[in-house]
Amino acid sequence: MQSQTFYNQRKNGTQTSAFGTAGRVNHDSSKFYNGRLYEGLNQGNDVIYNENPIEPQYVNKILCKSSEVMTELPDNSVHLMVTSPPYNVGKEYDENLSLKEYRMLLKRVFQETYRVLVPGGRACINIANLGRKPYIPLHSFIIEDMQDIGFLMRGEILWDKGNSATSSTAWGTYLKANNPVLRDIHEYILIFCKDTFTRLNPQKRKSTISKEEFLEFTKSIWRFSPARARSVGHPAPFPIDLPYRTIQLYTFEGDIVLDPFVGAGTTCLAALKVNRKYVAYDNDANYCTLANQRIKQFLSEQNNLFSK
Numbered sequence: 001m002q003s004q005t006f007y008n009q010r011k012n013g014t015q016t017s018a019f020g021t022a023g024r025v026n027h028d029s030s031k032f033y034n035g036r037l038y039e040g041l042n043q044g045n046d047v048i049y050n051e052n053p054i055e056p057q058y059v060n061k062i063l064c065k066s067s068e069v070m071t072e073l074p075d076n077s078v079h080l081m082v083t084s085p086p087y088n089v090g091k092e093y094d095e096n097l098s099l100k101e102y103r104m105l106l107k108r109v110f111q112e113t114y115r116v117l118v119p120g121g122r123a124c125i126n127i128a129n130l131g132r133k134p135y136i137p138l139h140s141f142i143i144e145d146m147q148d149i150g151f152l153m154r155g156e157i158l159w160d161k162g163n164s165a166t167s168s169t170a171w172g173t174y175l176k177a178n179n180p181v182l183r184d185i186h187e188y189i190l191i192f193c194k195d196t197f198t199r200l201n202p203q204k205r206k207s208t209i210s211k212e213e214f215l216e217f218t219k220s221i222w223r224f225s226p227a228r229a230r231s232v233g234h235p236a237p238f239p240i241d242l243p244y245r246t247i248q249l250y251t252f253e254g255d256i257v258l259d260p261f262v263g264a265g266t267t268c269l270a271a272l273k274v275n276r277k278y279v280a281y282d283n284d285a286n287y288c289t290l291a292n293q294r295i296k297q298f299l300s301e302q303n304n305l306f307s308k
Contacts, residue, residue, distance in 0.1 A: 044152055047119045049200040050076045054256060059277050062268065062295075064288040067260030067281035068108040073116040078279065079199070079255035081113045082246045082267055084126035084238045087138075099136065107145045109260050114149050116258065120199030122250040123151060126159070126238055128187040132172075139188040151192035159187045159242070160223045189222070189242065205252030208274050217249045243270035251276055265291025269298050 033043070052074040063072060085106055097105065113123055123146070130136040143153060162185040172181035193199070209217070224241040243266060247257055253275050259267035262280035268291060271278040282288050 042147070042150070042152060044196045047195045049119050049202065051118050051202075052077045054078075054279065058279055059256070060268075060272075060279075062262055062265065062280045062282065062288050062291050064283065064285055065281060066283045067112065068105070070112045070116060070260070070281065073258075073279060075115055076118045077256065078113075078116045078121060078258045079118055080122050080124070080247065080251045081117065081258040081260065082124040082126075082243045083259045083261045084242075084263070085109075085261050087128065087130065099141075103141055103145060106142065107149065110146060110151075111149050113258065113260065114151060114194055117194040118199065119195045120197070121194050122154070122199070122246075123192040123194070124246045124250070125190045125192075126187060126242060127190065128184065132181050139190060142190060146190070146192050151194060152197060154191040154193055154197070155220065156191065157189040158221045159189055160221055161185050161187070161226055162223075189246070199250075201252055203252075203254075205254050208253055209248040213245075213248055217245045238266055240266050240270050240273075243267040244273065247271060247274055247276055262291055263287055265294045268295055272298060272302075 054073060054077050058072045110123065110125075117123065125142060125146075127139050127142055129138050139156070147153060172179035222241075222245065224239060226239055243257075243259075247270055251257065255276050257267060257271040257276050257278045259278065259280045262268065262282045264287060265280070268278045268280055272295070280291070282291070
């Protein structure tokens with residue numbers, strides 16, 4: 001009887017029930033999404049897929065300027081944006097902006113990102129929350145601003161850095177209830193898309209993600225170590241694992257990846273590693289030079305590898 005029930009579920013599909021269901025074969029979730037919980041929420045639109053080419057001189061280039069206005073990129077031309085914005089906490093590349101000014105800066109950049117993304121294109125933002133007196137939940141402010149722009153939120157990934165956490169003494173009062181302070185060993189990777197939840201692929205480009213990667217990367221917790229600032233030459237680099245995973249998960253071979261705060265160029269390296277193209281921005285000439293040097297070294301190593 002049990003096997004017959006499972007067969008019928010496979011044949012007819014499962015539906016959202018009052019007590020949930022373990023089945024996910026041909027699952028019909030319309031009952032859930034038609035419920036009142038979703039009243040008034042942006043649930044995407046039926047759109048005509050449109051993809052415009054970027055002029056060749058801007059492809060695989062780092063543009064040393066602000067990404068608040070990306071005049072080099074036409075509407076609907078980028079497939080994925082992945083970035084880690086400057087945190088505005090006094091690093092050498094930061095400006096001393098108020099929280100309101102900082103949010104407005106990011107919002108201007110992400111409005112431009114919305115314009116240049118293709119329908120269904122994804123935006124992935126790595127962000128850490130700040131402070132303790134009070135705690136500043138930057139990730140919640142960015143979610144609010146992204147939704148105000150028109151983005152659809154797809155989820156959030158917790159980047160668990162616990163395996164590399166140091167024995168920090170920033171505990172407030174030690175072993176006392178007066179003022180214990182939490183030590184963050186995680187950051188967020190916020191996932192959004194433009195206009196519609198599914199991105200079409202009319203060019204029939206190939207996916208390069210393996211089965212093992214897909215099963216691991218679709219989990220909501222990622223575990224890998226941070227990059228070391230001294231080894232990269234940037235005060236807050238992110239590890240190549242981060243853009244690599246988003247690129248593998250959300251793009252096809254030959255797609256365009258955008259990083260509007262490119263820093264040391266790690267996103268560009270991840271894109272090249274899996275045969276994607278990139279366009280990147282940074283308004284610090286020193287970091288543009290650093291990123292280009294790292295890319296040049298990577299390409300040289302690749303050429304040497306293939307020539308053997």
